[in-house]
Amino acid sequence: MRIYKVGGAVRDRLLGKPVTDIDWVVVGATTEEMLAKGYRPVGADFPVFLHPKSGEEYALARTERKSGRGYGGFTFHASPEVTLEEDLIRRDLTINAMAEDDQQNLTDPYHGQRDLEARILRHVSPAFAEDPLRVLRVARFAARYYGMGFTVAPETLELMRQLSQSGELQALTAERSWKEISRALMEDQPQVFIEVLRECGALKVLMPEVDALFGVPQPETHHPEIDTGVHTLSVLEQAALHKQPLTVRWACLLHDLGKGLTPEEEWPRHIAHEHTGLKLIKAVNERFKAPKDCQELALLVGQYHTHGHRALELKPSTLLELLQSFDVYRRPQRFEEFVAACEMDARGRKGLEQRSYPQADYLRGAAIAAHSVAVQPLLEKGFKGPELGEAIKRERLKALKAYKEAASA
Known part of the structure; x- marks a missing residue:
């Protein structure tokens, strides 16, 4: 032995x-x-x-x-x-x-x-092409060691291409795929994982919704990088740079999927992409059986990230609706992760990576203002049941109006 x-x-x-x-x-x-x-x-x-x-x-x-x-x-x-x-x-x-x-x-x-x-990632033998999971593994290693100068050998990339075209990737279970995807997203350079998958044709098979973003333009005034796919990679890169958790990184990857559905004649604008993208985000969530916290945050970020960017302009009533959508009073951490994802989205734009994002502190302050409304005085006034809920809502709206006025002063 x-x-x-x-x-x-x-x-x-x-x-x-x-x-x-x-x-x-x-x-x-x-x-x-x-x-x-x-x-x-x-x-x-x-x-x-x-x-x-x-x-x-x-x-x-x-x-x-x-x-x-x-x-x-x-x-x-x-x-x-x-x-x-x-x-x-x-x-x-x-x-x-x-x-x-x-x-x-x-x-x-x-x-x-x-x-x-x-600094080369090279397959050991032709038997490499027998296991479709290796496509994801090599892309993950590329993300892990990118900072050390590693690249995928051309002949290995060719085998990965053959695997992607063979139909074998569809035989992977959701659980095995998610294990590799989630580990790759937590590497130092997760955007490299997506780039390698795209280069070998696997992204089109595994996440066609993400693959469809490449080549889709956005308004240059807001997005100097123009290409939506390139922007998505940059957002993911920023999320890793700022040590964000898996939930935020997953949401960053999926937040703009709706832009892949915009008709070409409407480019580079993407009206209501937040809503059109929800069915795509849901499909990707379900395909990989992502954990519940990842699924929920991805859908919420997809739907509300533009609210986050316009936070300083939102009416107090809209701000209140946003906070309630996140159940911020019982789940403050989820709202904090939403704020983080919005900031990563703003920083994932060419040349704007260092620009300040005052919306983040403004949103956190709004959550504190709404949360500070005391329930006990309303109970003492005799409110109960649905009436109590409406009274709390009125007081929170009042608190948010005062908060907005103070922030604008």
Whole structure:
């Protein structure tokens, strides 16, 4: 039995990056031997075990053969005869197909270290094209390591293109796709993930609503970058730069989908795109089974982001409706995330990234003003039921009028 550290742990150590998760491969062992040493089996698909003390995953060296469609369409074969090189060749990228023993002696049969030094993301073997999930994984790695100068090898991009055209991407489950998408959006350069997907044709298959934004013009006075797709990438870039959470990044990606439906004769204006885009945002949400908080914020940002930009001009009654739409009194965090998404949208414009966004503090102040209305005095006056609700609404409107007047003074 020989045990090797493999994959990301080896890659990140060589890159000088912190190593978080460690994967181990066991060569020359049987399931029975692992169980006898106290390892606990996990998963029914292939022999993976948890270490009796550390809880880390140890997998028996295995080969795989394509037997069906999609990410799960593989037959695995694990036995003591499977070599380390045979196990490594089934991995996605050369930089992930290296192993080291407990003395840090490197096993690198597919030149991963060379590609690390050359800053290239390259597939290990033609079997890469058998797994559609790898399209998303490579795009995610491109987003993660873009800042270090990594690019996707042309021949790997070509295989990704072939996969995108093969129909295999449609076989991916919503859960697997979302796992990759959500991880990619939380990388330092999430816009690169979208760019790579678009370059290989996968964006058109997975998110045609986002792909449709490229080439759609916007008024240059408000959007110096003009192209709606380019703007969306810039908004996503700003969201990452400002360390926004996943909910905000997802909303930033989807906020302008309605502009993809504007008839060409109406370009570059996009009247009511906030409303026309809602059905598209809903479709993308459902396709990937995004978490509820991501779904809700994306729809609210899609519908109300222009309200956010015009916050200083809104009538107190419109401001009150906006706050109520977000249930701001019970869910203040969601409104804060809306404000953040609006600010990222404003900053995601060429040359305007550093411009101040006073709307953010104005909206926060409005929420505080409305929230400060005390309910107890109204109860003491005898209001209850629907009458109490109307009385609270009147008082909040009064508070917002006073807030607007003070802000304008």
